[in-house]
Amino acid sequence: MTTSAAIKKKLQRETKPFAHPYVAGVLLGLVLFGSFFLTGNGLGASGGLNRFIVFFEDLIVPDHVNTTPYLLEMAGGDKNPLDNWIVLVTTGVVLGGFVSGWRNGRLKFETNKGPNISNRTRWLFAFLGGGFMGFGARLARGCTSGQALSGGAVLSAGSWAFMFAVFGGAYALAYFVRKLWN
Amino acid sequence: MAPFPIDLISTFGKFSAYLIFLLIGFLFGYVLEMAGFAKSDKLAAQFYFKDLTVLKVMFTAIVVAMAGIFLSSAVGLLDYNLVWVNPTYLWPGIVGGLIMGVGFILGGFCPGTSLTAVATGKIDGIFFVLGVIFGIFTFGESVSLFEGFFNSSYYGRLTLMDWLNLPTGVVVLIVMLMALFMFWGGEQLERIFGGRSLTKEPKLRYAGAGVLVLLAIAVLVIGQPTIEERWEILSVERGPLLEDARAYQIHPGELLGLVHNDDIKLFMFDLRSESDFNLFHIQDAENATLLDLETRVGTLRLEPSNTVFVVMSNNEELSTAAWKLLVTERLHNVYILEGGINYWLDVFDSAGTHQAQLVLRPGEDMVHFFNAALGASHPAAAPDPDLLEDLEFEPKVKLELKLGPTGGGCG
Numbered sequence: 001m002t003t004s005a006a007i008k009k010k011l012q013r014e015t016k017p018f019a020h021p022y023v024a025g026v027l028l029g030l031v032l033f034g035s036f037f038l039t040g041n042g043l044g045a046s047g048g049l050n051r052f053i054v055f056f057e058d059l060i061v062p063d064h065v066n067t068t069p070y071l072l073e074m075a076g077g078d079k080n081p082l083d084n085w086i087v088l089v090t091t092g093v094v095l096g097g098f099v100s101g102w103r104n105g106r107l108k109f110e111t112n113k114g115p116n117i118s119n120r121t122r123w124l125f126a127f128l129g130g131g132f133m134g135f136g137a138r139l140a141r142g143c144t145s146g147q148a149l150s151g152g153a154v155l156s157a158g159s160w161a162f163m164f165a166v167f168g169g170a171y172a173l174a175y176f177v178r179k180l181w182n
Numbered sequence: 183m184a185p186f187p188i189d190l191i192s193t194f195g196k197f198s199a200y201l202i203f204l205l206i207g208f209l210f211g212y213v214l215e216m217a218g219f220a221k222s223d224k225l226a227a228q229f230y231f232k233d234l235t236v237l238k239v240m241f242t243a244i245v246v247a248m249a250g251i252f253l254s255s256a257v258g259l260l261d262y263n264l265v266w267v268n269p270t271y272l273w274p275g276i277v278g279g280l281i282m283g284v285g286f287i288l289g290g291f292c293p294g295t296s297l298t299a300v301a302t303g304k305i306d307g308i309f310f311v312l313g314v315i316f317g318i319f320t321f322g323e324s325v326s327l328f329e330g331f332f333n334s335s336y337y338g339r340l341t342l343m344d345w346l347n348l349p350t351g352v353v354v355l356i357v358m359l360m361a362l363f364m365f366w367g368g369e370q371l372e373r374i375f376g377g378r379s380l381t382k383e384p385k386l387r388y389a390g391a392g393v394l395v396l397l398a399i400a401v402l403v404i405g406q407p408t409i410e411e412r413w414e415i416l417s418v419e420r421g422p423l424l425e426d427a428r429a430y431q432i433h434p435g436e437l438l439g440l441v442h443n444d445d446i447k448l449f450m451f452d453l454r455s456e457s458d459f460n461l462f463h464i465q466d467a468e469n470a471t472l473l474d475l476e477t478r479v480g481t482l483r484l485e486p487s488n489t490v491f492v493v494m495s496n497n498e499e500l501s502t503a504a505w506k507l508l509v510t511e512r513l514h515n516v517y518i519l520e521g522g523i524n525y526w527l528d529v530f531d532s533a534g535t536h537q538a539q540l541v542l543r544p545g546e547d548m549v550h551f552f553n554a555a556l557g558a559s560h561p562a563a564a565p566d567p568d569l570l571e572d573l574e575f576e577p578k579v580k581l582e583l584k585l586g587p588t589g590g591g592c593g
Contacts, residue, residue: 018216018217018218018224018235019216019217019218020384021217021234021235021238021239021242022238022239022242022365022387022390024213024216024217024239024242025217025238025239025240025241025242025243025246026242026243026246026390027213027216028210028213028214028217028239028242028243028246029242029243029244029245029246029247029250030246030247030250031206031209031210031213032243032244032246032247033246033247033250033251034206034209035206035210036187036247036250036251036260036265036266037186037187037250037251037254037260038186038187038188038190038202038206039187039188039190039202039203039206040187040264040265040266041266042266043206043207043210043294044294045292045293045294045297046293046294046314046318049293049297049311049314049315049318050318050322053315053318053319053322054322057319057322068322068323068326069326070322070325070326071322085199085200085203086203088200088201088203088204088207089203089204089206089207089210090207090297091204091207092203092204092205092206092207092208092209092210092211093207093208093210093211093214093294093297093298093301094211094297094298094300094301095204095207095208095211095301096207096208096209096210096211096212096213096214096215096298096301097211097212097214097215097220097297097298097299097300097301097302098211098301098302099208099212100211100212100213100215100216100298101215101220101298101301101302101303104215104216106215106220106302107302107303108302108303109303109305110303110304110305111304111305111306112221112222112223112224112290112304112306113222113223113306114223114226119305122306123305123306123309124309125288125289125290126222126289126290126291126306126307126309126310126313127289127309127310127312127313127316128288128289128313129284129285129286129287129288129289129290129291129310129313130285130289130291130296130309130310130311130312130313130314130315130316130317131285131313131314131316131317131320132281132282132284132285132288132289132313132317133282133285133286133289133291133292133293133296133310133313133314133317134285134293134313134314134315134316134317134318134319134320134321135281135285135317135318135320135321136277136278136279136280136281136282136283136284136285136317137278137282137293137314137317137318138278138317138318138321138322138325139274139277139278139281139321139332140274140275140276140277140278140279140281140282141268141269141271141274141275141278142268143282143292143293143294144240144282144286144292144293144294144295145210145292145293145294146268147268147275147279148240149240149243149244150266150268151267151268152244152248153243153244153245153247153248153251154248154251154262154265154266154267154268154341155248155267155341155342155343155350155353155354155357156267156268156269156270156339156340156341156342157270157337157340157341157342157344157345158268158269158270158271158272158275158337158340159268159270159275160342161270161272161275161276161279162275162276162278162279163279164279165275165276165277165278165279165280165282165283166279166280166282166283166286167283168279168280168283169279169280169281169282169283169284169286169287170228170229170283170284170286170287171229171283172283173283173284173287173288174229174230174287177287177288178230180226180287180288181223181226181227181229181230181290182230
């Protein structure tokens, strides 16, 4: 057996079903509570991605970063945009997702989509949707995890308004793009 | 003081603190994947009423965490004022949310779930993350064009309790019942649109719902600590400093120095009656009641760390009450004008040496007499900073770096 085949065998495990939504919800709630209880902060994801982007911008065009106020806050002068707790949380999300996928036999290169569109269409819309998501998350000062989930649990008024807006936007458009998913 | 949350970096050092954050992220990603959130078609099914996993997982997590947070705050284990509550920028939040909703249904993920999708090899997840990066980059480059809107409708730390003007326990119970109602409705929708049989669902979920309602009722019954109770906890450490060492009562001269110090942002709150305030007040001081301060604390706490708050009254009674309010709300750098406006006038209103001795007067009466309501046009309202050279006092203001969280998960 070659080494790559051995690695492949190690990574391929029997595919297990997903956890029951309420069980996963309780576990997620405990993680969220633990985070607030210990650190005072909730969870997040887009903030970490943002800092990675600013980090690379700072490497390539430092002068630009130093003259744009929004970027300056994170990376001006000697500040390292990666020196922040959220970067660690975001990195942890990727690692945790990987380990759970591996343990439950769900590591697989694939494209999930509705039955009536091609992979290419799915990729195009994934990129497009990601673009809206990224832009909207910065405008709203938080993504689904940082605003809706974390802000929702500590009863921030703005986070609840935000949450309804996300669901509202998605439901309003769902009918018109039903071909993507059905 | 309530032992939690901990300032991880100063307690354990940066390395261990960052390991804890990594572990929290790890568990977060692990649970997201467990729930099936790495699969875009499963997430999108939420919006066609076929599979409401998103709603169930998200709201279960919210209410479980909510119960934990407010219960531990009720029993004095957790200081809710040190917990990061996303500040409210109402309209940017709503518009951003709508845009994200569009992104969700087109792209099939949200930023957190897309990371677990990438981690498990989903190619659509990779394209989505590239899109997110493009979107974030575009925002960073274009935000200067709509900076005004981005910073509009700002309410600071605004909770549902502030907005509805209801006690915490009531709001917790309402949110809990609303979530349980949504779960019930969601299951009905899955039955109708997704053709799922509900008889196979575990009966245990009713017990779980019962436990959640009981927790919410416990929060309601125990109630959240009052300002007095929170001060009692804080006073172990702060009481001797306030009463014996007088570490927070600053000499009028020190306040004059703060007024002319460009490196700090100064807020002066004058707690006296409006008529006393109109007779005389220090230039740039704001007339405020305790209630005003309570409503403004949500925005004040988000001021930069070089902000100093000075409260004042005629003597020190009202100002000390205001100081306790702001300190239990976890504002930093809060000070009291020593001897109040009466002592300020003793020092600055007299011709001569400005060496008036501090007299601590009881009560809250104004001892100086005014012929007319001069307000801030009185000469002592803005004394000459050169007077500082003649004044002798012990400086007490030490800029304290912010404890606790200073930014949310997406900062």
